Amino acid sequence: MQAIGVLTSGGDAPGMNAAVRAVAKIGAARGVRVVGIDDGYDGLIERRFRELAAPGRVDPAIERISAVGGTVLGSARCARFREPDGRQRAAASLDGMGLVVIGGDGSLTGAHLLAREHGVRFVGIPASIDNDIGCTASALGVDTALNTIVDACDRIGDTASSHRRAFVVEVMGRRSGYLAMAGAVAVGADGVLLPEHGRSEAAVVEAVEKLIRKGFEGGKRRVLVLKAEGVEVPCTRLVRLVEEKLTGVEVRATVLGHLVRGGAPTYHDRMIANRLSLAAVDGLLAGATDEMVAWLPTVRGGTETTDPYVRRFPMEHVLEETRALLEGTSVVTKWRLGLLERVEGVLPL
Numbered sequence: 001m002q003a004i005g006v007l008t009s010g011g012d013a014p015g016m017n018a019a020v021r022a023v024a025k026i027g028a029a030r031g032v033r034v035v036g037i038d039d040g041y042d043g044l045i046e047r048r049f050r051e052l053a054a055p056g057r058v059d060p061a062i063e064r065i066s067a068v069g070g071t072v073l074g075s076a077r078c079a080r081f082r083e084p085d086g087r088q089r090a091a092a093s094l095d096g097m098g099l100v101v102i103g104g105d106g107s108l109t110g111a112h113l114l115a116r117e118h119g120v121r122f123v124g125i126p127a128s129i130d131n132d133i134g135c136t137a138s139a140l141g142v143d144t145a146l147n148t149i150v151d152a153c154d155r156i157g158d159t160a161s162s163h164r165r166a167f168v169v170e171v172m173g174r175r176s177g178y179l180a181m182a183g184a185v186a187v188g189a190d191g192v193l194l195p196e197h198g199r200s201e202a203a204v205v206e207a208v209e210k211l212i213r214k215g216f217e218g219g220k221r222r223v224l225v226l227k228a229e230g231v232e233v234p235c236t237r238l239v240r241l242v243e244e245k246l247t248g249v250e251v252r253a254t255v256l257g258h259l260v261r262g263g264a265p266t267y268h269d270r271m272i273a274n275r276l277s278l279a280a281v282d283g284l285l286a287g288a289t290d291e292m293v294a295w296l297p298t299v300r301g302g303t304e305t306t307d308p309y310v311r312r313f314p315m316e317h318v319l320e321e322t323r324a325l326l327e328g329t330s331v332v333t334k335w336r337l338g339l340l341e342r343v344e345g346v347l348p349l
């Protein structure tokens, strides 16, 4: 393999840039060209390429990008790539180059199709603040997003306890409740609402009302509930319905939204970006394809790498595990939910 393309796709995540830089550096050290592809699969179809590295040389413009959130290559949702014709054009653009795809479940699913239909050689690096990708304990961006949630909730806690208020704070996560769950543990929240519990609106309202009542009756100055985006009742509606039942109690809603997506990546996200990139590039050069590199694998199997914390898993296995994770049937989801019950002070609603 003489050249490797690298792209970032789907939802942006802090740590993507550290991975792009690492892929370029490792490629240069291994004597291959590394081509950056702009705007995910859109840029691949249209051959919007830029040279990031050649044997022994890396573009100085990417030297300091590890410190920057988002993705300097750009990301896009690309409808054309979902069609066979779009993937045909994407494969033709690569013209024999290997590919590193840095992205979430959707992006990796697309790359899997590209490998299956056109024999494209690719290795994926999981990147998604939602932590909804199978086989890996963490994806790029999760640690940074959680640190942002912790900071925001600590700030909200200051004002909540000053005024003896309850807050419902909504965090991103699509169908996954991971950020809400892990955030709740870290900030010592009073409760957490997860899509994995599958509750009706009425049940959610009742649970929050009881929790707030109990909290204030027990002498708390603040009651904090984290709500995952995937729990369908909107935050403001939930707060209104709860306030109707609880007279004399002030409840506020805060939706953290895209705040949680941005920001400089933490040490942990930069570190795993570098180590996953090393395994991805070395895997590609050793002939691996249609696989994803996983950080601290959550399942057995896979292929070892030179890094004891990283293994490569076939995409079929990753996608199957991702489905189970989101449907709540994976032992990993059950374990993660059980964590709440084991941590004192955090009760699942």
Ligand code: ADP
Residues within 6 Å of the ligand: 009, 010, 011, 041, 076, 077, 078, 079, 080, 081, 082, 083, 103, 104, 105, 106, 107, 108, 109, 110, 111, 113, 128
């Ligand atoms: P993420 O990678 O963060 O999960 P998306 O789900 O939006 O984000 O996927 C990013 C891109 O990957 C999509 O815009 C599309 O181009 C491609 N993609 C997603 N799912 C598929 C699929 N089932 N088949 C082919 N391409 C897909």
